Amino acid sequence: MDAADLELFERSLSHALAEHEGAALDASLVELGWHDALELEPRTAVATLFELQGSTPATSGALDAVLAAAGGLDPSTCVVLPAAGTSSAPGSLDGTRLTVDGLAGAGYDEAGELWVPAADEAGGHVAIRLPAAALSSVRIEGMDPSMRLRSVTGTVELEPADGVGVDLDFASLLAAGRLAISHELIGASRAMLELARAHALERVQFGVPISSFQAVRHRLADALVATESASSVLDAAWGEDSAFAAELAKSCTGRSARLAAGHCQQVLAGMGFTAEHPYHHYFRRVLVADQLFGSSAQLTRQMGAELLERGGLPQLFPL
Amino acid sequence: MELEEFREGLDAWLDEHEAELTPGGGVHSVEEEMAHLAAVRRQLYDAGWARYGWPERVGGYGGTGLMRAYLGEALTARDIVQPGFYSMPEVLAPTMIDFAPAELAAEMVPRLLSGEETWCQGFSEPGTGSNLANLGCRATKTGDGWLVNGQKVWTSLSQFAQRCVLLTRTGDLESAHRGITALFVDMDSPGISIRPIMTMHGHDEFSEVFFDDVLVPFERTLGEENKGWSIAMDLLPYERSSSLWHRAALLVRRLDQLLEAARPGSLDPRRVGEVAQLVWSFRAQSRASQRRLDAGGKLGPETSIDKLLLGMAEQAVFDLAAEGLAAEIAVGDRPEDQRWRSEFLYSRAATIYGGTAEIQRNIVARRLLDLGSDR
Numbered sequence: 001m002d003a004a005d006l007e008l009f010e011r012s013l014s015h016a017l018a019e020h021e022g023a024a025l026d027a028s029l030v031e032l033g034w035h036d037a038l039e040l041e042p043r044t045a046v047a048t049l050f051e052l053q054g055s056t057p058a059t060s061g062a063l064d065a066v067l068a069a070a071g072g073l074d075p076s077t078c079v080v081l082p083a084a085g086t087s088s089a090p091g092s093l094d095g096t097r098l099t100v101d102g103l104a105g106a107g108y109d110e111a112g113e114l115w116v117p118a119a120d121e122a123g124g125h126v127a128i129r130l131p132a133a134a135l136s137s138v139r140i141e142g143m144d145p146s147m148r149l150r151s152v153t154g155t156v157e158l159e160p161a162d163g164v165g166v167d168l169d170f171a172s173l174l175a176a177g178r179l180a181i182s183h184e185l186i187g188a189s190r191a192m193l194e195l196a197r198a199h200a201l202e203r204v205q206f207g208v209p210i211s212s213f214q215a216v217r218h219r220l221a222d223a224l225v226a227t228e229s230a231s232s233v234l235d236a237a238w239g240e241d242s243a244f245a246a247e248l249a250k251s252c253t254g255r256s257a258r259l260a261a262g263h264c265q266q267v268l269a270g271m272g273f274t275a276e277h278p279y280h281h282y283f284r285r286v287l288v289a290d291q292l293f294g295s296s297a298q299l300t301r302q303m304g305a306e307l308l309e310r311g312g313l314p315q316l317f318p319l
Numbered sequence: 320m321e322l323e324e325f326r327e328g329l330d331a332w333l334d335e336h337e338a339e340l341t342p343g344g345g346v347h348s349v350e351e352e353m354a355h356l357a358a359v360r361r362q363l364y365d366a367g368w369a370r371y372g373w374p375e376r377v378g379g380y381g382g383t384g385l386m387r388a389y390l391g392e393a394l395t396a397r398d399i400v401q402p403g404f405y406s407m408p409e410v411l412a413p414t415m416i417d418f419a420p421a422e423l424a425a426e427m428v429p430r431l432l433s434g435e436e437t438w439c440q441g442f443s444e445p446g447t448g449s450n451l452a453n454l455g456c457r458a459t460k461t462g463d464g465w466l467v468n469g470q471k472v473w474t475s476l477s478q479f480a481q482r483c484v485l486l487t488r489t490g491d492l493e494s495a496h497r498g499i500t501a502l503f504v505d506m507d508s509p510g511i512s513i514r515p516i517m518t519m520h521g522h523d524e525f526s527e528v529f530f531d532d533v534l535v536p537f538e539r540t541l542g543e544e545n546k547g548w549s550i551a552m553d554l555l556p557y558e559r560s561s562s563l564w565h566r567a568a569l570l571v572r573r574l575d576q577l578l579e580a581a582r583p584g585s586l587d588p589r590r591v592g593e594v595a596q597l598v599w600s601f602r603a604q605s606r607a608s609q610r611r612l613d614a615g616g617k618l619g620p621e622t623s624i625d626k627l628l629l630g631m632a633e634q635a636v637f638d639l640a641a642e643g644l645a646a647e648i649a650v651g652d653r654p655e656d657q658r659w660r661s662e663f664l665y666s667r668a669a670t671i672y673g674g675t676a677e678i679q680r681n682i683v684a685r686r687l688l689d690l691g692s693d694r
Binding site for chain 2: 193197200201209211212213214217218220221222224225228229230232233235236248251252255297299300301302303304305307308310311312313316317319
């Protein structure tokens with residue numbers, strides 16, 4: 001896409017996210033050619049849509065398409081995600097017995113079937129296709145009901161005649177999910193920063209806008225530094241094509257979004273504490289998105305342990 | 320030559336010459352480090368590697384500036400040079416190329432790149448730190464040239480330097496940033512005296528420099544008279560381009576070495592993860608700036624983000640070292656202990672030099688967030 005195409009694409013997606021939700025939104029993504037873009041220019045498609053999902057904030061069923069594409073799975077099916085705060089496959093296979101504890105995203109409502117990524121006994125991963133009704137599913141309200149998550153749990157005895165699923169590159173699926181949600185976190189961070197910036201310029205105390213106070217300016221500067229550097233990590237991670245780089249991007253964007261949320265809320269002060277002000281929608285989105293595919297806290301500790309174990313750093317981000 | 324070809328050629332050449340280019344371990348005096356650096360520059364220049372990425376009119380071979388960024392990264396990653404002193408031409412040479420008369424730049428820049436000469440940068444003064452517009456070192460017009468009187472401070476490597484890019488006050492006292500002129504001064508001119516300052520990490524790498532009726536020919540004026548401010552503003556982003564990329568390479572290397580050297584069980588995995596993330600954030604941000612510059616963009620206030628990240632990442636790495644090698648840094652006297660201690664102490668300055676972290680946040684707030692004036 002050239003610059004003009006990209007601008008049009010972004011504007012159309014932004015409009016769709018503001019105007020529609022649920023099945024209507026997913027239908028409009030098909031109509032706007034987002035799925036074609038995902039196939040031809042995955043990075044542009046994912047970055048554009050998910051940053052907008054964060055900055056609106058809105059939720060579509062697009063995450064399923066991203067995961068299915070990365071895992072080589074049929075895209076019309078909902079993909080079960082790791083349970084909140086974890087990174088392991090939601091399913092585990094013991095012979096023909098499949099135990100599932102995971103999340104499903106907004107695509108669940110329209111999909112009659114589920115792909116369950118599962119760890120097998122040999123240490124590999126398979127994807128198992130099940131009718132949605134085979135597992136019990138409960139709608140999660142939680143911190144951000146607008147994400148329309150569900151918990152998906154159950155134990156299923158698979159018919160041996162059906163085989164036990166298809167081979168799955170779970171690391172690639174996980175990496176794709178992490179990059180997408182990282183963009184959502186960056187989008188939400190930028191939106192919070194814009195709200196706080198506008199408030200600081202408008203709000204007058206002691207006869208001047210509070211944006212003239214260094215204590216306020218430095219908080220917003222720190223929020224911008226965190227957001228921009230996490231965004232640079234995310235951009236660089238796309239060029240790496242490695243599971244480690246995607247893990248790094250997710251932990252950096254999760255952490256920077258939490259930091260930006262803290263600074264922005266303090267600058268927004270009483271206004272940001274009310275339900276009338278839009279800030280809390282973004283804060284909620286950040287807190288829940290941080291829990292998907294491994295939280296920043298969990299990934300940071302895990303990454304540190306990995307680095308200590310190997311006694312050095314992998315080479316990342318060449319010029 | 321393309322970057323990829325340069326990278327492969329340089330890596331192969333360094334594989335072959337690494338042993339003769341690498342200094343012994345431990346801490347070196349500034350004199351030893353400068354002598355080593357001059358020898359490395361000479362070899363790199365003669366082999367051609369130090370000439371790529373610089374324009375042909377100053378003795379370069381042309382090509383993308385990313386080659387210079389990679390050269391410094393490769394030398395740092397192999398522990399051949401320390402980026403602090405090594406990277407100084409990355410700021411000084413572009414100033415000459417952009418603002419000196421063409422013949423002067425063509426004559427002088429090769430001397431800098433080949434290690435034949437060292438140059439320094441005379442900006443800061445006792446009363447002029449973050450507020451450059453308060454500059455007081457005066458240059459007065461006489462029949463023979465500029466007559467310079469005043470004092471500079473924190474002038475890195477001035478005692479080793481043959482030349483100085485000097486900012487002087489040429490307008491009246493009220494002219495602030497409008498009455499500043501940049502001069503290219505020979506450091507052996509009569510009337511210059513230097514008093515080195517010892518730092519807390521034991522290096523006398525910068526000095527106070529006193530100018531007492533120092534005569535500088537008019538042909539040594541850089542840019543236009545009274546337009547020195549724009550030279551200073553134009554070169555500040557250079558301080559944050561390839562120099563910061565080199566610094567990021569150092570932090571990657573030292574963190575890598577720390578993970579190997581730290582006492583087992585002394586490092587908390589969560590802290591290691593946080594520090595690694597900061598280092599990679601700094602590297603990713605600096606990489607984005609390098610690529611923007613290479614694509615024809617001009618670096619501006621957004622590089623204040625890079626400088627803030629440098630301070631955060633550098634202090635984080637050496638704070639972590641002070642946990643993993645606590646006893647070595649506190650009471651160790653082996654050469655490697657001395658190096659960790661020296662770098663730990665030096666890292667305290669990372670949020671101060673080149674514009675303090677507070678000044679950078681002010682720039683981010685005013686220029687990037689557009690928050691208006693703070694006064």
